Amino acid sequence: MESLGDVLKRMPSGRDALQQADSMLQKLLADPLVEKLRAKHPELDVDTIRLNLNRVYQHVKEYRVCSNCPGLDNCPNDFEGHYTMLSCETIAGQVQLDDRRVPCKKLLARQRENQIRxxxxxxxxxxxxxxxxxxxxxxxxxxxxxxxxxxxxxxxxxxxxxxxxxxxxxxxxxxxxxxxxxxxxxxxxxxxxxxxxxxxxxxxxxxxxxxxxxxxxxxxxxxxxxxxxxxxxxxxxxxxxxxxxxxxxxxxxxxxxxxxxxxxxxxxxxxxxxxxxxxxxxxxxxxxxxxxxxxxxxxxxxxxxxxxxxxxxxxxxxx
The missing domain is CATH 3.40.50.300 (P-loop containing nucleotide triphosphate hydrolases)
Incomplete structure (x- = not known):
């Protein structure tokens, strides 16, 4: 699954670009991972997701990769052995979506094994x-x-x-x-x-x-x-x-x-x-x-x- 930036680069400009971006938003909103995220954070509205489209897309993309892990040495994620974790909080009435890189279980196991050795x-x-x-x-x-x-x-x-x-x-x-x-x-x-x-x-x-x-x-x-x-x-x-x-x-x-x-x-x-x-x-x-x-x-x-x-x-x- 390619990056959102690569997807957007192929999009035409003007009205068609807006339509395709909206289409991508709708696909993300229908994705079970995003539905699960919104169920956990009811305050996460569509506008916030639209403003953080890249973060949400990255989260979904990397989760899919991890679900079918090709092995740590072949990890295609941006940061090997890490995936994007999303968190949501409300500050001064404003909903904010944050992302952070989290090490996967395979990386943690390798790090522990290296520590043991x-x-x-x-x-x-x-x-x-x-x-x-x-x-x-x-x-x-x-x-x-x-x-x-x-x-x-x-x-x-x-x-x-x-x-x-x-x-x-x-x-x-x-x-x-x-x-x-x-x-x-x-x-x-x-x-x-x-x-x-x-x-x-x-x-x-x-x-x-x-x-x-x-x-x-x-x-x-x-x-x-x-x-x-x-x-x-x-x-x-x-x-x-x-x-x-x-x-x-x-x-x-x-x-x-x-x-x-x-x-x-x-x-x-x-x-x-x-x-x-x-x-x-x-x-x-x-x-x-x-x-x-x-x-x-x-x-x-x-x-x-x-x-x-x-x-x-x-x-x-x-x-």
Whole structure:
């Protein structure tokens, strides 16, 4: 539906123009939307509508578009994601018709989703994992072998919503491609709706990047502080990284030491806790250091509940 200005430009001048303008007025007066507006505001007379023909036409046009919405990205309204809302009031005996741009439900939903995503930081994890927005039913029933693990994660989400931020995190262990990362992304998204901030860190790439950050102390401090302070921190694929003593003792150790008894930390791993301790006890530079591996695990093991994730390998498809 074109704009009123475009319609009037095609009209002839003089008497014919007045007749066609009057014809358009009559069509608007007969439109159910205008009838509804006049029923709500009995003081809205024909002369006021005639004086505000463009506003009324815009309201009707945009309402029709919204009723058959082509999607937010294809919105043809003058202001994307907005429609014209009319209001009527009487001031000093004079009826006035005002218009304002109102965001539609789809725009409000997108803005809220962007706000939620803005609470979650991703380090080296595919952003699509945070954007898929699966329903609780899909989480629970996509893979019945994963049902118990999914239920434990859902229970944790519910407990946090009811009681507030927990001090205890989760340790998700299982074989490749069973959906551990996916479950953690779902948890971050659901709790971001409640206002919690979160970060998910893919450990193999993060550890490699830390080696470069050694020479950028300001950036390193900013990254470590973010991981200390975020409400929910997920270390993804823990145990797959190539550790060195500095990363283990001065970066991971500092982050976990700060968070324990304050904020929950979460892990996904192909290892169980005992195997992870062995991994922490060996570095590519120092060889075997059992006491340092055990010291780091003392900041992990007491502060997580273990969730064993079983199921089919879903790599290359939806999790």
């Amino acid at each position: 803005g609470r979650i930081r991703s380090f080296y994890v595919d952003e699509r994992a945070l954007e898929q927005g699966y329903s609780a039913e899909e989480i629970l029933f996509n893979d019945t072998e994963r049902l118990k693990a999914a239920g434990q994660v859902m229970e944790y989400i519910g407990r946090t919503k009811e009681e507030g931020l927990q001090k205890q995190g989760l340790f998700l262990s299982g074989s490749f491609g069973t959906g551990k990362t996916f479950l953690m992304c779902y948890m971050l998204h659901e709790l971001a709706k409640e206002g919690y901030t979160g970060a998910i860190v893919y450990m193999p790439d993060f550890v490699e990047d830390l080696k470069a950050l050694m020479h950028e102390p300001g950036k390193l401090k900013e990254t470590v502080d973010l991981m200390k302070d975020t409400d929910l921190l997920v270390f993804d694929d823990m145990g797959a990284e190539n550790l060195n003593p500095w990363v283990r003792d001065h970066v991971l150790g500092a982050i976990l030491n700060y968070r324990m008894n304050r904020k929950p930390t979460f892990y996904t791993s192909n290892y169980d806790l005992d195997m992870l301790e062995q991994h922490f006890s060996f570095t590519n530079k120092e060889g075997e250091e059992l006491h340092k591996g055990r010291r780091l695990m003392d900041r992990v093991r007491p502060f997580v509940d273990t969730v064993v994730v079983t199921g089919h390998n879903k790599r290359g498809g939806r999790s």
